[in-house]
Amino acid sequence: MKKQAAQGRDENGRRASAGDRQASLIAAAASLFAAKGFNGTTTKEIAKAVGVSEALVFKYFPTKRTLYAAILAEKVTVNELLDAVEAAVTKRDDHRVFTMIASYRIRPGVDSTFLRLLLFSALEGHELSELFFGKHHKVFYDYLAAYIRTRIEDGAFRSVDPLLAARAFIGMVVHHRLLHEIFGVPMLQSHEATVATYVDLFLAGLTKLPVSRKSSSRRSR
Amino acid sequence: MKKQAAQGRDENGRRASAGDRQASLIAAAASLFAAKGFNGTTTKEIAKAVGVSEALVFKYFPTKRTLYAAILAEKVTVNELLDAVEAAVTKRDDHRVFTMIASYRIRPGVDSTFLRLLLFSALEGHELSELFFGKHHKVFYDYLAAYIRTRIEDGAFRSVDPLLAARAFIGMVVHHRLLHEIFGVPMLQSHEATVATYVDLFLAGLTKLPVSRKSSSRRSR
DNA sequence: TTTAAGTGAGTGAGGACTTACTTACCATGA
DNA sequence: TCATGGTAAGTAAGTCCTCACTCACTTAAA
Numbered sequence: 001m002k003k004q005a006a007q008g009r010d011e012n013g014r015r016a017s018a019g020d021r022q023a024s025l026i027a028a029a030a031s032l033f034a035a036k037g038f039n040g041t042t043t044k045e046i047a048k049a050v051g052v053s054e055a056l057v058f059k060y061f062p063t064k065r066t067l068y069a070a071i072l073a074e075k076v077t078v079n080e081l082l083d084a085v086e087a088a089v090t091k092r093d094d095h096r097v098f099t100m101i102a103s104y105r106i107r108p109g110v111d112s113t114f115l116r117l118l119l120f121s122a123l124e125g126h127e128l129s130e131l132f133f134g135k136h137h138k139v140f141y142d143y144l145a146a147y148i149r150t151r152i153e154d155g156a157f158r159s160v161d162p163l164l165a166a167r168a169f170i171g172m173v174v175h176h177r178l179l180h181e182i183f184g185v186p187m188l189q190s191h192e193a194t195v196a197t198y199v200d201l202f203l204a205g206l207t208k209l210p211v212s213r214k215s216s217s218r219r220s221r
Numbered sequence: 222m223k224k225q226a227a228q229g230r231d232e233n234g235r236r237a238s239a240g241d242r243q244a245s246l247i248a249a250a251a252s253l254f255a256a257k258g259f260n261g262t263t264t265k266e267i268a269k270a271v272g273v274s275e276a277l278v279f280k281y282f283p284t285k286r287t288l289y290a291a292i293l294a295e296k297v298t299v300n301e302l303l304d305a306v307e308a309a310v311t312k313r314d315d316h317r318v319f320t321m322i323a324s325y326r327i328r329p330g331v332d333s334t335f336l337r338l339l340l341f342s343a344l345e346g347h348e349l350s351e352l353f354f355g356k357h358h359k360v361f362y363d364y365l366a367a368y369i370r371t372r373i374e375d376g377a378f379r380s381v382d383p384l385l386a387a388r389a390f391i392g393m394v395v396h397h398r399l400l401h402e403i404f405g406v407p408m409l410q411s412h413e414a415t416v417a418t419y420v421d422l423f424l425a426g427l428t429k430l431p432v433s434r435k436s437s438s439r440r441s442r
Numbered sequence: 443t444t445t446a447a448g449t450g451a452g453t454g455a456g457g458a459c460t461t462a463c464t465t466a467c468c469a470t471g472a
Numbered sequence: 473t474c475a476t477g478g479t480a481a482g483t484a485a486g487t488c489c490t491c492a493c494t495c496a497c498t499t500a501a502a
Contacts, residue, residue, distance in 0.1 A: 058460080059480095163409055168397075168418075172388075172393050182344065236499090236500065274449050277448060280446095285493090
């Protein structure tokens with residue numbers, strides 16, 4: 001008699017392949033770590049989330065940390081965006097460039113676990129946090145900064161530190177997500193409307209007046 | 222023979238008073254929680270940091286959570302700033318208002334533990350996090366938003382959602398701190414210079430052109 | 443002498459990780 | 473077409489350790 005037969009099976013009642021198991025363990029662990037932090041999550045919980053014995057977790061990942069590392073390694077995929085923006089960049093379409101970056105950065109959904117994971121890893125001081133940050137976050141600053149620099153050289157933007165300006169802009173956007181996703185602050189408007197306002201505000205502050213040469217703070221075109 | 226006599230003593234070799242002990246426990250716990258999170262910190266560590274037995278910690282705080290709550294309760298002191306800004310507000314000195322708020326928000330030092338604590342409590346989902354956020358953070362948004370609103374009514378600022386604008390500005394500033402204090406990203410310039418740039422950028426985007434009356438956001442959509 | 447400050451040595455619960463074992467899968471050759 | 477064995481997937485039931493919290497007690501001070 002198979003008293004407790006169909007436990008660690010996939011949806012067809014068959015044994016899962018190593019790859020699948022690994023993937024679903026990573027997925028489950030990611031969402032648990034994101035929800036409760038590394039220290040706040042137990043290996044037993046992870047196993048249970050996948051419907052598998054705790055021991056199996058350790059068959060795939062020798063330690064809990066290894067599992068954590070696997071998550072971070074997996075979660076590195078940014079370049080889709082940068083490709084998408086490319087067109088707008090060559091056309092010098094400021095509005096579009098900023099809007100696209102902001103939308104991407106602000107978009108909820110799929111990886112709202114992402115931000116939490118990033119924060120947790122930074123706060124808990126995991127070694128991989130830097131890699132994580134570098135590969136996933138830093139790209140944006142550098143990319144946007146480069147664009148701002150060329151626009152300054154074009155004479156279209158005022159002369160500011162490009163990296164600082166990039167951080168300022170991304171700061172607005174990321175902070176918005178933070179408020180919403182971490183602190184549960186209700187949104188005032190739709191994502192789109194918010195992005196539009198931010199982009200508008202920021203570009204107005206950055207764009208050079210075409211005719212006037214009043215040196216300091218004025219707004220744009 | 223007093224084999225291990227002078228253990229839980231204060232600097233004079235005397236027994237500490239209840240109040241002092243409580244305070245130093247709170248202080249030690251705050252910095253440990255900030256560094257490693259609630260789950261990542263043990264009561265033994267806290268005791269050791271104060272140079273006292275673990276048992277004593279529980280004489281003062283019945284549970285670890287109580288201690289945590291005590292920290293959050295203690296850390297609520299914002300109004301100093303708001304008083305200081307008041308003068309600038311009545312004079313409608315935009316630049317000064319924004320600079321003061323940003324400087325306050327960005328200043329490192331004393332409570333750099335603060336931001337970490339706030340983030341940890343939010344991430345780990347402590348009940349008090351909301352209170353913490355509300356009492357310490359929200360104030361800024363509301364205060365700044367109110368100012369922006371009056372300036373819009375004055376006709377000095379463009380017509381934007383005041384709360385959204387306030388969040389955008391504080392977002393820039395807080396994000397800057399975050400990068401620096403949590404992610405260890407090196408600063409590009411001094412705090413003052415950074416604040417100056419941010420304020421300049423933001424006010425430029427917000428201020429209405431004195432002569433033109435071009436109504437809404439140019440180059441939109 | 444009372445009372446508060448302080449402690450060493452627990453306790454039980456739970457967490458990361460092991461061990462020794464069972465089952466399903468499937469490739470092979472008889 | 474099967475027995476059949478090698479192997480990977482899977483598990484129950486630990487081990488050992490750490491952690492939050494307790495207990496029974498000692499010491500200092502007023």
